Amino acid sequence: MVEHLVRLKLTLLRNGLRRSPWQIVGMVVGALYGVMALIGVGVGIVALALSTDASLRRAVLVVGGSAVVLGWAVLPMIAFGVDATLDPARFVTFPVPTRRLLAGLGLAALIGVPGVVTVLGVLGASVVWWREPVVVPVAMLTGLLAVAVAVVASRATTTTLASVLSGRRTREASAFAFLVLLAAAYLGFGRLTTGGLGPGTDLRGLLSGVADVLGWTPVGAAWAAPADAAAGAWGTAVLRTLVLVASLAALLVWWDRAMARALVRPASKDAAAGAHGLGMFARLPATPLGAVTARCLTYWRRDPRYILAVAAVPLVPIAMYAFGSGSTALWFLPMMTGILGWSIAADTSSDGTAFWAHVAAPLRGVDDRLGRAIAAGLVLVPLAALLVVVLGVLTGHADDLPALLGVGLGTLGVSLGVASVMSALVVMRVQQSGENVFGTRQGGSVVSVLSQLVGMLAVLGLSSPVLGLCVLAVVRHSAVLGWSALVVGLALGATVLTVGVRWGGRLLDRRAPVILQEIVSMV
Amino acid sequence: MRPKADVRGPGGFYCVGVNVPEPPPPARQEPYGQAPAPARQTHAPQPDVPEALRLRGLWKSFGPKTAVAGVDLDVPRGSFYGLVGPNGAGKTTTLSISTGLLVPDAGQVLVHGRDLWAAPQQVKGMLGILPDGLRLFDRLTGAQLITYAGLLQGLDRETVVSRTEDLLRAVDLVADRDTLVVDYSAGMSKKIALACALVHAPSLLVLDEPFEAVDPISAANIRDLLGSYVASGGTVIVSSHVMDLVQRMCSHVAVIAAGRVLAAGTVEDVRAGASLEDRFVELVGGRVAGEGLAWLSTSSD
16 A cells, blocks of 8 residues: 555656646755755765864754754744645545554655655764764664654644634634734744843853754754764663654644544535625625625635635744844835735636636636736735835834835735736646645646746836835934835835736737636646 | 617516526527527538527637537527536537637537627526536625626516515525625525526526536426426526436437537437437547456555
């Protein structure tokens, strides 16, 4: 069974590559990244191996290794998602014992650039202990155990959350609660570290202190154990290994339970959700434009993909502030509002094949574009304004609020406009409605990454006038410049949005069936 | 003002006892609005009454695979046209091209004599579409979805509201009107999609596998509804795998295989005395003779 799943994963990978040359390009780029990461890690390992300071070796390995394990466990939830090609839900119909499914899925998870890099890096790190040859195999063993912990933890968390979140009623609430929790933890961590990192603090002492704590946790035990063994404290090393084994067992049980539940209750088949009346459709004008706006607003409210795309964005500058960066956090403001507006670049792709309803109707492209932009604006403009005011006041720049508002709303309008054009040109790979929100789609992302890059550059270029004015206004503390930045920002945002919506609309009039076909072939 | 196809008719009562949108009166046969280019009319055999749908030389390839290889088809006004063919024959591709969802590599689609791909915005309003295998905006409730379809077609609010009620009754989804479509069963989704296709009273209905997963009672209701729609001058094209159904329900039929039309005409002509199913197998071929899978018997374990 294990062998089957691994082979299945390899076959899927190969067939994916056969599907389009872009997939190969994506794979090569990913592999290059991996090689570069390995080279970086290798240099670090060699430097550590040459160092004679045992406590330094230990501290760096424990902290670095813990970061790797934590990254595996937590990152899929925030950023990348887990590769859903081997979604447990697809094995529901086969009589596979969960235990073997676990082993197979776990191993298969390591197939791919991140997995290979991690395993090679971990095995390579054991070289650090070359002075005590007995310790090298110990380091390899605990390292592999740590990889197992990392993989199982990533699967356990995402499986649990995915099945929790698949109940649509709870999904919004819990996704949001999770983000808030995460933000709280992040901010707490930020305060803690910045509080401890005042001037004059011994960085190495701090590192060792952190390593001492981490060494007894599941994420760090694997790296502290060989250090103990090297120092001759074999008893402690065994104890740490036991911590590792016990946590691996606990995580396995957790994953097993989560998967068993996911397999029994594959899709969201809880109580059917509904809403009374026509909702937004009754409140907005009965025109095609009003209908598109109402539909998008309904989706902003009911579809977790929209919430997740936006919810994490305001956390960044606020976290920056919490980490003690002070006014520097303001630099991130235009970036954040730009990214907020950019979220509709995936709007057409998010419709999935349901987009046919727009293609089939005699709907003008400009109505399609404008409806989406209005709906996004109704959600994002208040959010951006709030973000600007909170950050401005927190960083002591309350006087510069006009300039900051000009930049925030200006970049928001510009990016909404550019995204309106972009999503009429390029179809992106996104989770389809109802899919695992933590899943990622395999490969084929180079075109969409490139288009994102070009789009973001366009946003940056087009917003540069208001950016420049705002910087001037803040630096010179000039109210006149501040207010003119506000006027210029609003005018610029409105202009780019208008042009973008019209241009995107014309593109859509011509290309709507092509876009639909691209979506169909992608799903 | 957005261009609107004048396809709204007054409501009317039908044999299923509900008020469904009525197709336009048959008087709508002469070209109106922008007249179609005369050149396109010259090769029509009956230039005075253009067919509801006329396909000429449709080609479509996906990479190396040719899905539609030169399809010509005439769907007379007021016909109930069945499109049958084995899996992968190009039925869905043909219907997608005919409804503006898929750009053909070559060929022409005339809806009531007007070139669809030359002026899609003007022609699309005449079509009611039920595609197969495409999603719906399933985070909307059933009532919202029909409303959305109606508003996208440019109907006003009163019309949409009253037709939504009628359609929900016609497809027997009144009780589920406030349920999200994502929680509908496959059959319910088909029915709500059909309601969306009907809301603007199109003069040509194109339905891809409309009876798949639909329970027998709903299917009978839908057949009645489509029957009365055809009786009042509308045209219906359905694709189906169920020969028996097509034989009973349709006035015309076309057999498609490997992207080509093998036979087309009235059901009587095409089946030529035999049953449609036998005729279909004869035309398409591919029956596997033999004793089947010897090991697939419950007694052999």
